[in-house]
Amino acid sequence: MAKKATCARCSAAARPRYLPMESWRIPGPLCGKCYSHLIDEHYDGEHVRV
Ligand SMILES: [Zn+2]
Known part of the structure; x- marks a missing residue:
């Protein structure tokens, strides 16, 4: 795997x-x-707010 962690969805760091x-x-x-x-x-609508 690549060392640099990039987002699998938008390719941003x-x-x-x-x-x-x-x-x-x-x-x-x-x-x-x-x-x-x-x-x-x-x-949707169920996640807990942090
Ligand atoms: Zn992303």
């Missing part, structure tokens, strides 16, 4: 790196932006 849920079927780490986007998509 994934820093910090977020690991996708297995059920999302995404083969690599995500940037914070895509991660929260996907959280939103998969847990």
Whole structure:
């Protein structure tokens, strides 16, 4: 695997790196932006606010 962590979704630098849920079927780490986007998509109205 590449040493440089790039987002599997938008190819931006994934820093910090977020690991996708297995059920999302995404083969690599995500940037914070895509991660929260996907959280939103998969847990519509149900995600816990931090
Ligand atoms: Zn991204």
